[in-house]
Amino acid sequence: MGKFHQLRQNANSLFMKLLFSFMAIIVLLISFNFLSYTFFRNNVTNEILRYNNLNLDKTVSDYEKHLSLIRKVAFSIYFSSEVDVLRINSPRIQYEVAGQIRQNIRNMLGNDNLYLNNIILYFRETGFIIEKEGTTLAESMFSKFYRSPAYSYDFWKEEFNQPYSYKAYPASSFTDVSWENWTSKGYMIPYVIKDNANAKLMIIAMLDANSMFTAFHQSINRNFLVLNEQGETLFSSVDPNQKITLDQLTGGKGHLKVGTDYYFYSKGPSGNTYINIVPNAGISSQIIKLNVILVSLLVLAIVISIGASILFSIRMNNPLKKIVQTIQELNQSPTAPNNNGSIKEFALIGDRLTNLLQTNRIIHEDLRQKNSQLQYYAYTNKLKMIRTGGLDWKEPIVSEKPFVLIVFDITFRQRYFENMETDSDFAAYFLKEYISTALSHKYQETTVFQMEKNQIVALVFPQAEEPAITDSLREMKQIFDRDQHYCFLTIAVSPVYPDSSRFTQAYEQATSKLKQRSLGEDTQIIADERKQSATFQAFTLMEEQEFHANLHAGNGPAVVQQTLRMLCTLNKKQASAQDFADFSKHVLNKVLCTLAALQLEGRLAKDNEAPQTLLADCHTLAQYESFWTGFLGEATGWIKQKKEARDPITSFVFDYLDTHYGDDLSLELLADKLNITGAYLSTYFKDKTGMNFSDYLNGMRVNIAKDMLQNSNLKIQDVAVQVGYQNVNSFIRMFKRYAGLPPGEFRKTAQQDG
Known part of the structure; x- marks a missing residue:
């Protein structure tokens, strides 16, 4: 009976319980590792195949959705009112309409998510081309600006006779050879949209093949092919010597092992077949290597765990035995410990130290809270007293x-x-x-x-x-x-x-x-003082006048462009977030004052969020650009709507200047046509637009001259005459006043930027 009691006491000791606990954990971990290893070996190949199929499905979906989106964008241009004018009036070209079409193309190309390099409108009867850079003839376009061995001028001319409405062609490299140094345009997929019944116009969307591949290809492996219904390669990122044909791919979806590679393929609604190539050798070697590592780690973990469990049990048991002996010496008649499954040493320690620890904890917590509160008030009072010029007194707690x-x-x-x-x-x-x-x-x-x-x-x-x-x-x-x-x-x-x-x-x-x-x-x-090359600055005097004039005229695109240009300048100069906020508040105050002067501030109350609230939540350049694009576009729309509805005099002046800016104009001439005096027209125009008649006219002429200098080879003297300045020196002086630099330097800078 005594031996049984001794064995029970030894089994209930800290050492044995620690040792048995460690052993139980080791057995549990070994079992888990063994089951994981078995499951991994049986399922890893299937999981890899399923993973690659899912990735390919996502890639196919993204490509097909994007091609559908490009078709919609192209058809929206094809059936726009501006294109209808040129298609109906062909072969006569209206350059004003062509300019509007070019601007629409640029607006669409500004969306980076379309992955478009260019949109080309090719009119069959005239051979006339409209694209983002301007207008030209088809022969020059495809032999100089977008030259490719695979797509010559004769190829595009023949495409009008082909029986389809839209079609994607294999990707090819395009080059600009209009200058002495050949410039690469990129690796692009031509996507053609036309009216098969009446092919007067053909739209060619140049898709950036590499950007689409980077955005849509969902795989860590970069071996990827796209084949059309005829088996031609639309796009390829693999070794040119690696061949695969549609005859080898049975059904619309699946995978095929050829040699040492897996070919995962899927056919999209457009008829294109998308193929992802995964080397089998890489998968096999990784599985073998991982198996070796897992087995080695399992054996090493078992050896280390058993040794560590014995060592830790001994190291933890010996100090506790000494503590128990010390407590027993201090109190020769301890109460019997509670042995209901607990460790006897911990039970004895707990019985003797519970009251002491509880009392100490209460005292310590009370002192900590009081000391924390005293420190808080001491430091706060010290900071505020120094800042307000009070008496400087020292406290022992500081x-x-x-x-x-x-x-x-x-x-x-x-x-x-x-x-x-x-x-x-x-x-x-x-x-x-x-x-x-x-x-x-x-x-x-x-x-x-x-x-x-x-x-x-x-x-x-x-x-x-x-x-x-x-x-x-x-x-x-x-x-x-x-x-x-x-x-x-x-x-x-x-x-x-x-x-x-x-x-x-x-x-x-x-x-x-x-x-x-x-x-x-x-x-x-x-942590360190940052050296910033920019501080907040409002518009210059000329920029202020330009902004004020365009805002009062309801010229939304000009106001938005000027504001975004200023934001871009601040960003390039590494301005602080405070600088962006100060500049935005400055612009917002101007817009709100203008709306209040025109009694349009009530429009803002209809919105769910005030512009000040939306502006306060802007913390990146993209957010600022998005806010100002939307808000200024809406505000200038209100201003323009009110001016067009209620101000026939300024509307007449604007319309007349738009069509006669090149004539010899004066305030008295327009007043004569309106049967009013020149003084009354001057005061009225200044009151409605916020600027003088002469400032508006000269600013308008300079803006038109900028466009001519950028997009034509006219001499400066010819440009001056066309915008209404008979004296070239007067034109140069006025251009420098409104643009900030002479016309010749402006043209040179614009060409370098272009």
């Missing part, structure tokens, strides 16, 4: 050690207020608690408190052996970035200051760094 001050500025995005049920104060509190916890684990002495509603301040007193503060902040940034779609932070770090007398200087320096934040939606850490 540390006089070297410190670093960190400011966490929180920006809540509009999405937070729309989707989250809690208010921002609640979120700011949790962020403060996380910051306090994260810093306290790294630094022995840290104080974190909320200075403003969305501003948290941390004081860190670093020691020599503690990690660098910027390294800790980068780790915290990874956590903050997980919620960047709801909010993000700007973290400003001061240098190390020697004592608490520099608190105010550190705080002011850190808050000034917050303004150096650049555009972006992620958390940014600003």
Whole structure:
């Protein structure tokens, strides 16, 4: 009976329970690894095949949807009113209409998701071409500007006689040979759309084959083919010597093993067959290598686990035995431990230390809370007293050690207020608690408190052996970035200051760094002073006049283009996010004042979100561009609608100047035609448009001259005459005043940019 009791006591000891626990875990892990290994060997090949089939299905879907989208875009151009004019009036070409078509093409090409290099309109009867760069003849287009050995001018001319409405041709490299140095246009798939019944016009959409491949090909393997219904290769990224034909591919979908490769294929609604090639040798070698690694790791894990379990059990059991002996010596008559399945040593320790630990925990928690509150009020009062010029008094709770001050500025995005049920104060509190916890684990002495509603301040007193503060902040940034779609932070770090007398200087320096934040939606850490090459600037005087005139005239495209150009300039100069916000507020105030002057501010109340709210949620260049494109387009539309509906005098002036800008014009001439005095027309025009008649006329002429200088080879003197200046010196002087540089330099700069 005594031996049985001794065995039971030994089995209930800490050493044996640790050892049995480790062994149970080892057996469980070994079983799991063995089952995983068996399952992997039986299913890995099928999973690889299924994975590649799913990837190919996604690729086929993306390609087919894109081809359908391109057809819709091309047919929208084909049946547009401008194209109808040229198709009906052929062979007579109206260059004003052609210019509008070219602008429409450029607008469509501005959408990068279409992966279009160009859209070419080829009129059969005249051989006339309209594309993004302008107009030309078909022979020049396909022998100079878009030259390819596979697609000559005779090839395109013959395509009018082919019996189809739309068709994709094999990809080919196109080259611009109009200059001495040949320039590559890219590797493109021509996609032809025409009216098979009456082929007067053919639209050729030049698809960027490599961009489509990068965007749509869903596989880590880059071996990819596209064959049309005739078996021709529309696109290929594989070795030219590697051949596959439609005869080898049975059915509309499946996979085929040829030699050492798997061919996954699928036929789309357009009749094209898409093929993804995966080397079988690579798959087999990876499986064999992985099997060897898994078996080796399994054996190594078993040996290490058994040895570690015995070692840890001994190392943990011996100190605890000494602790138990010490407690027994302090109290010779301990109460019997509860042996209901628990470890006897832990039960004895728990009986003796529970009351002591509970009392100590209560006292420690109470002291920690009181000390934290005292530190918070002490630092807050010290900062505010220094900043407001109060008396500087020292408290014993304020540390006089070297410190670093960190400011966490929180920006809540509009999405937070729309989707989250809690208010921002609640979120700011949790962020403060996380910051306090994260810093306290790294630094022995840290104080974190909320200075403003969305501003948290941390004081860190670093020691020599503690990690660098910027390294800790980068780790915290990874956590903050997980919620960047709801909010993000700007973290400003001061240098190390020697004592608490520099608190105010550190705080002011850190808050000034917050303004150096650049555009972006992620958390940014600003530890060093950033050298920025740009600061906020409004429009120049001439830009101000141009913006004001176009805004009052309701010229949406011009207003949007000027604003986007300014945003692009700020971005190139690496302006801060504050600079973008200041510039946007400046432009928004001008637009709102103009709407108020025309009694159109009521239109804004009909929208769900005020423009100020939408603008405050812009944090990237793309977001700013999207906001201004939509808002300015809508606002100028309201202005133009009101002016056209209620102002016949200025409408007459605008229409007359649009058609007679090259004539000898004067204010008195137009007043005569309106049967009013020149003084009345001058005052009326200035009141309605916000600018003088002469400024509007000269600005209009200069804009037309810009277009001529960019898109024609006319001499400067001829351009001056055509826009209404008989004296070339007057034209040069006026052009420099409104454009900022002489016409010759403008043409040279435009050609270099082009």
